[in-house]
């Protein structure tokens with residue numbers, strides 16, 4: 603059997619990336635998605651207004667507070683939380699479909715959502731927290747993004763401290779000092795986690811065939 607014929611069925615994993623706003627999560631998520639065809643993004647719903655350049659259905663599903671409430675009451679979110687002054691939630695359907703198909707799903711969600719997923723889907727979760735290298739750098743990144751008012755930036759700096767206080771609820775912690783390094787570290791985590799025994803559901807068949815042939 604050549605390597606190219608080896609295709610061991612595996613269960614998809616849920617890769618959660620959390621960090622304070624401005625720590626580089628969005629850039630890292632995009633790079634990871636572009637580099638890895640087996641990974642799909644979970645597109646969240648939110649009641650916040652779109653930033654310049656954000657597209658409905660691609661960056662978020664932008665909903666009214668009323669529509670968000672209807673979805674939440676119908677149990678259509680895997681998790682949901684209030685972050686800053688807005689509601690955010692992960693639509694359940696697309697995630698369940700992707701996992702079933704053996705694809706991995708990337709989540710950009712906060713600590714509250716991560717806690718909820720830990721209760722509901724512990725075995726499928728891989729939790730990564732990205733720390734900014736310094737307070738100065740975080741503020742610089744928030745300001746150069748220039749999409750939020752000074753007031754919002756100041757508020758996000760305050761909220762960063764709260765988000766960071768939850769770092770120890772995660773399994774992997776990366777200080778994003780250099781985006782290329784952080785990206786490689788994230789790839790390494792993803793690749794290693796895919797190889798876990800319990801995720802490789804087709805392994806027993808593969809090993810049986812292997813041993814039969816010995």
Ligand code: 5GP
Nearest residue numbers: 623646682683685690691692710711712715
């Ligand atoms: P932003 O408004 O900057 O896009 O996101 C603000 C915060 O909300 C970020 O920390 C982001 O991770 C979090 N967030 C985005 N989508 C979701 C979601 O579906 N659920 C939860 N719990 N948090 C989310």
